[in-house]
Amino acid sequence: MVLPKGLARFNRVATNRINKYVVGWAPGFGMIVHKGRKSGKEYRTPLNVFRTDDGFVVALTYGPDTDWVKNVLAAESCTVITRRRNYRVHSPELVHDESRQAMPAPVRQFLGLLNVDDFLLLKRD
Template structure:
């Protein structure tokens, strides 16, 4: 069921403006700072992000076709802000995992309800 374009549009206009005050410090949340592929404009996108062995893993709740995902792939990296720290990350890799093993157990269940099966793995510099 990955979240719809309608939900994405609402979040971009309303929810993201509020969440930007929470995602920098709340566990399981973060901000992806990336540049537009064509415009070069800097964007900040709130995401569900979790630590991985050598970096981070991001749940792609809008699927792998989201603009921010395309921007990070084109750039070859981005900055992740989580828990009040900025991390430069690189080598983005899309992973399709129906079992959601990269996520913490409780998060797996929630993402299962949303049918999220795609993730982006980012390595720390």
């Protein structure tokens, strides 16, 4: 059970407008800056972002078929803004992992309740 598309639309219109003030500095949050595949327009998507040894991991709570994921995969890069720093990242990789090992333990448990098993790995420059 990935989160419903209706919730994604609500978050895009309402919640994300509030989150954009928090995601740049709060632990576990970040902003993915990416370009549209067709429009070339710059988009900023607030998400839960967690550090890995060589980059970042993002839980795909709406699944791997969202526009922002497709944009990042097509461009093969994006920028992650987290903890007041910008990171250019590359080599996005979709990973299906039912153990959710890349996530911190409390987050892993929560994602298990939602049956979120798909993640996007991003490597830092």
